[in-house]
Amino acid sequence: MEPHMKEGPNIAGIAALIGDPARANMLQALMTGVALTASELAQEAGVTPQTSSFHLSRLAEAGLVSLRKQGRHKYYSLADSDVAALLEAMSGIAMRTGMTRVRTGPKEPALRKARVCYNHLAGEYGVQAYDSLLARDFLVEDGEQLHLTGDGRSFLTELGVVLPEKETKRRPLCKSCLDWSARRSHLAGIAGTSLLSFFLDQGWAKRVEGSRIIEFSRDGDSRFHAIFSL
Structure with a gap:
């Protein structure tokens, strides 16, 4: 039947x-x-x-x-970012249920530390940045919605992160994305993309060719933790 x-x-x-x-x-x-x-x-x-x-x-x-x-x-x-969010969430479920295709390898710790999730920062560093902004009321969670406060916008723009004056319906300024390795939220949306671009443009971090890994330099690592402290 x-x-x-x-x-x-x-x-x-x-x-x-x-x-x-x-x-x-x-x-x-x-x-x-x-x-x-x-x-x-x-x-x-x-x-x-x-x-x-x-x-x-x-x-x-x-x-x-x-x-x-x-x-x-x-x-x-x-x-679009919705497809990326779906894949990231499915990766988290696969890890949680033990459905991994290979044994833990040398690249996995680096992926868990910092990686690109379509167009924004994910991994431990992505989650830390999100939690830091949230703790200082620069980000506000409203149900499933995420908002950047006025102080949050000032903080990011003074840091050097480029943000648009207005967000569009097609792509929000801020959006939370469930991190598959940390199983907590990291920052997506225009602000998330701009923040990752800032790290790369400033030379704090670089993309590892042929991989999703984002590798922070020693100086970039120090600056990141100083700014996004918890």
Whole structure:
């Protein structure tokens, strides 16, 4: 007997798309926030370019990835921050339930410490920055909403973080994102993206090529902890 299909969002359909190992590997690779070609994603997924194109077509049709053409090349990226938040939350559930694909390796501590989550800082450093801003009332949680206070805006702009005058409905200024390793919130939205850009532009941190890891320098580490103390 086939299960009765109810009206409403097709969660099973989305889960089936993400649940394919090759597609899951592709989506995880795009969590770096860097657009990749079908060939690059084929390598990440361990499949042929033809198979990669098929999977990417399915993901694009479902609105999970977006495609941008530049010259003869096609570049894929996650469709938006909502998709990234979904993948981050699923990673947390997988870790909590013991569903890991490999044994703990040398890169895992670095991923837990600081990493990019699509376009903002995650890991222990991301959570610490969030908690520090919250403790000083620079951020205010209102149910599922997150707001940057006037003092919070002044603090970040004086630090050198570039923020827009107004936020848009499509992308909020502040948004909490559940961290898969810490299982607590870190800062997403425009403010989260701008804060990560500030760390990178100031040379406090750098992105490790081919990885989601964000590596802070000794000076950057000291400055970070001095500013975002708890």
